Amino acid sequence: MITFDHYTIRxxxxxxxxxxxxLIEKNRKRLEDFFTGTVSRTKTFEDTELFLKEIIQKRYGKLYYPYIIENLDNNEIVGFIDIKNIDWNIPKAELGCYTDENYAGKGITSKAFSLFTDYCFNHYGFAKLFLRTHESNFAAQKLAEKAGFQIEGRICKDYKTTKGEVVDLIYYGKIKE
Structure with a gap:
């Protein structure tokens, strides 16, 4: 668990x-293009319960780790950060992140993401972390750069959006110092 200001990441x-x-219902429109799996698996409360059980189970196999950013003042979920596409042979992993629209643009996610990156290197022992984002997602690009990630390149035709469009992604990486 990481605590900063009035927030915790757990x-x-x-x-x-x-x-x-x-959180998903309120932000569904914002998330639908680039969190395809999450949006498609959480259409109803019952679907969401099954989805959570599945992703929580994956952490026991060290395949996936879902975290939330929680406001300690009101216990609201401010955002979500996950560790995915883990390759323990390297070891490296991809980070994903989204923020509730009411908390976006306030620097909370930037601080959380930077702290979380350090946590991933130290707690899990990753040698490299990466994230992929679309060129239109300026918030994610800024987030990556503030946390010390650098552009390593563009991966062509690497992601299928909810609408079925296959798009290029910008690949950011960070090596453990």
Missing amino acids: LLELSDLEKYFS
Whole structure:
């Protein structure tokens, strides 16, 4: 668990189901293009419960780690950060992140993401972290750069959006210092 200002970053638990479902419902439109799996698997409360059980189970196999950023003042979920596409042979992993629209643009996610990056290197022992984002996602690009990630290149035709469009992604990487 990481705590800063009035926020904490902690593993997502099944007890977060109602708050997590609300976060997705409220931000569904913003998330639909680049969080295809999440949006498609959380259409109903029941679907979301099944989805959470599945992703929480994956952490026991060290395949996936879902975290939330929580406001300690009101216990709202401010955002979500996950560790995915883990390759323990290197070891490296991809980070993903989204923020509730009411908390976006306030520097909370930037601070959380930077702290979380350090945590991933130190706690999990990753040698490299990376993230992929679309060229239109300026917030994610700024987030990556503030956390010390550097552009390593563009991956052509690397992601299929909810609308079925296959798009290029900018690849950012950061090596453990």
